[in-house]
Amino acid sequence: xxxxxxxxxxxxxxxxxxxxxxxxxxxxxxxxxxxxxxxxxxxxxxxxxxxxxxxxxxxxxxxxxxxxxxxxxxxxxxxxxxxxxxxxxxxxxxxxxxxxxxxxxxxxxxxxxxxxxxxxxxxxxxxxxxxxxxxxxxxxxxxxxxxxxxxxxxxxxxxxxxxxxxxxxxxxxxxxxxxxxxxxxxxxxxxxxxxxxxxxxxxxxxxxxxxxxxxxxxxxxxxxxxxxxxxxxxxxxxxxxxxxxxxxxxxxxxxxxxxxxxxxxxxxxxxxxxxxxxxxxxxxxxxxxxxxxxxxxxxxxxxxxxxxxxxxxxxxxxxxxxxxxxxxxxxxxxxxxxxxxxxxxxxxxxxxxxxxxxxxxxxxxxxxxxxxxxxxxxxxxxxxxxxxxxxxxxxxxxxxxxxxxxxxxxxxxxxxxxxxxxxxxxxxxxxxxxxxxxxxxxxxxxxxxxxxxxxxxxxxxxxxxxxxxxxxxxxxxxxxxxxxxxxxxxxxxxxxxxxxxxxxxxxxxxxxxxxxxxxxxxxxxxxxxxxxxxxxxxxxxxxxxxxxxxxxxxxxxxxxxxxxxxxxxxxxxxxxxxxxxxxxxxxxxxxxxxxxxxxxxxxxxxxxxxxxxxxxxxxxxxxxxxxxxxxxxxxxxxxxxxxxxxxxxxxxxxxxxxxxxxxxxxxxxxxxxxxxxxxxxxxxxxxxxxxxxxxxxxxxxxxxxxxxxxxxxxxxxxxxxxxxxxxxxxxxxxxxxxxxxxxxxxxxxxxxxxxxxxxxxxxxxxxxxxxxxxxxxxxxxxxxxxxxxxxxxxxxxxxxxxxxxxxxxxxxxxxxxxxxxxxxxxxxxxxxxxxxxxxxxxxxxxxxxxxxxxxxxxxxxxxxxxxxxxxxxxxxxxxxxxxxxxxxxxxxxxxxxxxxxxxxxxxxxxxxxxxxxxxxxxxxxxxxxxxxxxxxxxxxxxxxxxxxxx
Numbered sequence: 001x002x003x004x005x006x007x008x009x010x011x012x013x014x015x016x017x018x019x020x021x022x023x024x025x026x027x028x029x030x031x032x033x034x035x036x037x038x039x040x041x042x043x044x045x046x047x048x049x050x051x052x053x054x055x056x057x058x059x060x061x062x063x064x065x066x067x068x069x070x071x072x073x074x075x076x077x078x079x080x081x082x083x084x085x086x087x088x089x090x091x092x093x094x095x096x097x098x099x100x101x102x103x104x105x106x107x108x109x110x111x112x113x114x115x116x117x118x119x120x121x122x123x124x125x126x127x128x129x130x131x132x133x134x135x136x137x138x139x140x141x142x143x144x145x146x147x148x149x150x151x152x153x154x155x156x157x158x159x160x161x162x163x164x165x166x167x168x169x170x171x172x173x174x175x176x177x178x179x180x181x182x183x184x185x186x187x188x189x190x191x192x193x194x195x196x197x198x199x200x201x202x203x204x205x206x207x208x209x210x211x212x213x214x215x216x217x218x219x220x221x222x223x224x225x226x227x228x229x230x231x232x233x234x235x236x237x238x239x240x241x242x243x244x245x246x247x248x249x250x251x252x253x254x255x256x257x258x259x260x261x262x263x264x265x266x267x268x269x270x271x272x273x274x275x276x277x278x279x280x281x282x283x284x285x286x287x288x289x290x291x292x293x294x295x296x297x298x299x300x301x302x303x304x305x306x307x308x309x310x311x312x313x314x315x316x317x318x319x320x321x322x323x324x325x326x327x328x329x330x331x332x333x334x335x336x337x338x339x340x341x342x343x344x345x346x347x348x349x350x351x352x353x354x355x356x357x358x359x360x361x362x363x364x365x366x367x368x369x370x371x372x373x374x375x376x377x378x379x380x381x382x383x384x385x386x387x388x389x390x391x392x393x394x395x396x397x398x399x400x401x402x403x404x405x406x407x408x409x410x411x412x413x414x415x416x417x418x419x420x421x422x423x424x425x426x427x428x429x430x431x432x433x434x435x436x437x438x439x440x441x442x443x444x445x446x447x448x449x450x451x452x453x454x455x456x457x458x459x460x461x462x463x464x465x466x467x468x469x470x471x472x473x474x475x476x477x478x479x480x481x482x483x484x485x486x487x488x489x490x491x492x493x494x495x496x497x498x499x500x501x502x503x504x505x506x507x508x509x510x511x512x513x514x515x516x517x518x519x520x521x522x523x524x525x526x527x528x529x530x531x532x533x534x535x536x537x538x539x540x541x542x543x544x545x546x547x548x549x550x551x552x553x554x555x556x557x558x559x560x561x562x563x564x565x566x567x568x569x570x571x572x573x574x575x576x577x578x579x580x581x582x583x584x585x586x587x588x589x590x591x592x593x594x595x596x597x598x599x600x601x602x603x604x605x606x607x608x609x610x611x612x613x614x615x616x617x618x619x620x621x622x623x624x625x626x627x628x629x630x631x632x633x634x635x636x637x638x639x640x641x642x643x644x645x646x647x648x649x650x651x652x653x654x655x656x657x658x659x660x661x662x663x664x665x666x667x668x669x670x671x672x673x674x675x676x677x678x679x680x681x682x683x684x685x686x687x688x689x690x691x692x693x694x695x696x697x698x699x700x701x702x703x704x705x706x707x708x709x710x711x712x713x714x715x716x717x718x719x720x721x722x723x724x725x726x727x728x729x730x731x732x733x734x735x736x737x738x739x740x741x742x743x744x745x746x747x748x749x750x751x752x753x754x755x756x757x758x759x760x761x762x763x764x765x766x767x768x769x770x771x772x773x774x775x776x777x778x779x780x781x782x783x784x785x786x787x788x789x790x791x792x793x794x795x796x797x798x799x800x801x802x803x804x805x806x807x808x809x810x811x812x813x814x815x816x817x818x819x820x821x822x823x824x825x826x827x828x829x830x831x832x833x834x835x836x837x838x839x840x841x842x843x844x845x846x847x848x849x850x851x852x853x854x855x856x857x858x859x860x861x862x863x864x865x866x867x868x869x870x871x872x873x874x875x876x877x878x879x880x881x882x883x884x885x886x887x888x889x890x891x892x893x894x895x896x897x898x899x900x901x902x903x904x905x906x907x908x909x910x911x912x913x914x915x916x917x918x919x920x921x922x923x924x925x926x927x928x929x930x931x932x933x934x935x936x937x938x939x940x941x942x943x944x945x946x947x948x949x950x
Contacts, residue, residue, distance in 0.1 A: 041085020080117030337717025451476025735764025849905030
């Protein structure tokens with residue numbers, strides 16, 4: 001019997017194993033058809049017939065066979081129809097075998113099949129189907145047999161238990177087959193998807209295997225293969241010798257690196273593949289510690305190589321531009337400097353004409369150089385915008401001054417309009433704002449032969465201390481058509497290339513302006529019509545800064561309560577001007593026309609200063625000025641013309657005895673104040689003078705300055721500029737001589753050129769800083785190199801400042817004055833500390849610091865030297881950052897000094913730095929100010945003591 005049981009189970013298992021793959025369906029398969037169900041019934045009916053011949057005898061009246069399991073499998077795959085078809089096939093087979101069928105057993109079988117099929121179709125969960133289906137079929141069928149064949153209940157239970165065990169075992173086996181089938185399909189689908197992805201990738205993925213020393217491809221997919229004109233089938237199972245995909249030495253490369261592959265190391269190389277430059281990454285496939293295959297991925301780097309070549313070309317271009325900048329700026333510096341010197345002498349009209357031509361030529365050349373350099377910086381992404389407070393009116397006034405002269409030369413009317421809502425003080429990059437507006441205005445003047453240029457500034461929106469401003473430049477020039485507008489913002493082009501010959505220029509102005517505007521978070525828009533002029537609008541957001549308010553003590557006491565009358569019918573200009581004058585503590589009145597002005601004066605109105613609108617509607621302005629002038633009795637009273645229209649007639653108006661000067665609107669606060677001071681200077685004494693440099697920079701007189709410059713013309717210019725403020729400078733023509741001079745004499749400051757023969761400025765500065773005399777001498781770089789990064793380089797070698805040639809003399813004087821003031825203050829503090837040093841406690845715990853360095857006193861002296869060289873100005877830098885409102889930088893400088901002080905044993909200084917850092921972070925400005933003073937004294941004491949150690 002055991003043999004029969006095993007045989008039945010084997011028949012079921014083997015039959016199921018071979019048949020089930022044809023009937024297992026995916027979840028996404030279509031609903032099974034009746035043909036499918038009938039086929040299921042026929043196939044599993046055949047299984048039932050086979051099982052009839054291998055019955056197991058428990059009882060002679062009812063032999064046991066496993067055809068009920070065949071019925072359940074037919075129910076699982078085919079539902080009620082499949083079960084019914086299976087039963088019919090079994091009964092046909094039984095009839096053929098036995099010659100007759102018991103009708104009662106047939107009825108029981110049919111009802112059992114239909115019920116089982118229904119239950120298998122009713123429940124979706126796999127195990128629920130089999131458990132409920134088995135319980136129903138076995139109980140129903142065998143209890144029916146028990147009733148009909150009079151077999152014992154014990155035999156029925158034996159049948160039920162046996163078939164139940166077989167059913168569950170077969171169900172588990174079928175479950176395994178189903179999931180195995182699904183997993184195989186999923187794996188096959190994943191492989192197909194992977195092949196599709198590999199086929200779609202832009203590169204080439206291949207798999208190679210070494211057999212008997214020869215390499216074969218067993219996979220090759222990717223768009224690069226198609227690009228090379230090959231198919232995967234052309235490489236599959238082909239050796240390297242049979243294909244021409246890689247160079248001949250590729251197999252040698254694999255052999256030479258085979259040990260690395262065996263160590264599971266990824267290897268990369270650049271080579272060519274059928275003439276295409278590729279980067280290949282090779283990854284070994286290791287199984288059980290053995291190298292099985294090598295998977296490779298190749299990427300076409302032809303474009304990358306071209307880009308590298310282009311980058312190299314750009315770098316070479318940038319270096320060339322830097323050198324060109326230096327070479328061109330050097331003679332420009334001489335031109336500008338010599339011109340300044342000539343301006344200080346007495347010249348006749350012809351000589352002044354020559355100077356004007358020199359200035360024009362120098363400025364034109366400098367503009368071209370700056371345009372090319374700016375474009376190069378923007379192209380390289382090296383333009384960094386400043387974020388500083390600036391006076392917008394001062395920027396616009398500079399535009400007015402520079403552009404009105406050009407407009408007047410061409411006979412154009414130049415009108416400036418600033419809406420009163422526009423904030424005066426902003427945070428941003430004033431130089432770049434000026435550059436953009438100047439570019440737009442310059443183009444407007446260049447391409448306009450008659451009519452007018454109008455510049456207007458309006459505020460589009462103000463929100464959360466941010467103002468979006470619109471700078472509009474409108475002209476009545478030649479205009480542009482649609483085709484010209486399309487090429488407007490391309491580098492080295494103008495709207496019509498024929499205009500380049502007529503109007504000149506590099507064609508870079510607009511593209512530079514556009515890129516700068518976008519860097520600011522803004523944009524440039526243009527509207528134009530051929531023959532009807534153009535309108536360019538620059539829009540950008542700015543942070544609003546606190547409005548400037550001149551403190552009463554800043555205004556000359558003799559000007560306090562100055563009485564001013566504004567005669568202007570332009571309400572916006574009137575409002576702006578009145579606001580500016582009232583900040584000077586002036587008493588301001590305003591009228592809209594000349595008649596009201598005369599009535600005000602006639603009725604006893606006494607005014608020290610009158611602003612008269614040049615474009616006063618319906619009035620003869622010059623006659624009105626004469627009438628008012630005749631009414632005045634005080635010699636200090638003055639009439640100023642104010643105009644937003646920059647016209648040549650203004651020059652003639654100033655020749656009138658009644659008009660003192662003509663001012664262009666808009667005008668900045670400080671410029672307006674200087675104009676008023678200049679007017680009233682003959683009537684009182686004031687120290688506010690910007691023309692006499694020797695007085696303004698008196699502190700520089702007799703300063704010991706070393707000028708290091710190899711160019712003789714630049715030497716002459718710089719010496720003359722320094723002589724203006726009372727400095728007789730020593731001159732060194734290269735860095736080596738400068739080092740010798742600095743060792744022989746103590747200088748207050750050194751002006752250092754960077755590019756010189758024998759020894760350049762960088763090396764000279766490093767050498768000077770290592771000497772005893774040169775550790776604290778202020779050194780200022782002077783160079784014609786305007787490329788980004790030069791400032792960082794000069795600061796990194798120990799220089800204190802940076803001036804770009806050609807520079808404004810005031811910039812030079814101001815920097816020298818600031819640096820000399822710092823060194824003199826430090827020297828004074830050091831002298832006081834030195835006098836008290838003998839009685840004072842030591843400020844450096846040398847023993848503890850050296851102990852922390854494992855007793856290395858030489859290393860300690862080296863650290864002390866670095867401290868003196870690199871951190872002597874640390875607290876000063878923190879103070880400057882704090883004054884500028886940059887709390888983050890201030891805290892960083894203090895924190896750095898705290899750590900360094902602790903390392904050298906300056907415990908008291910470290911403790912003060914810790915307190916100062918805490919005060920800054922807590923926002924306690926009063927406590928921070930006190931601690932800063934204490935820390936400064938302690939720092940000077942530490943520096944003094946450190947200098948003795950070194």
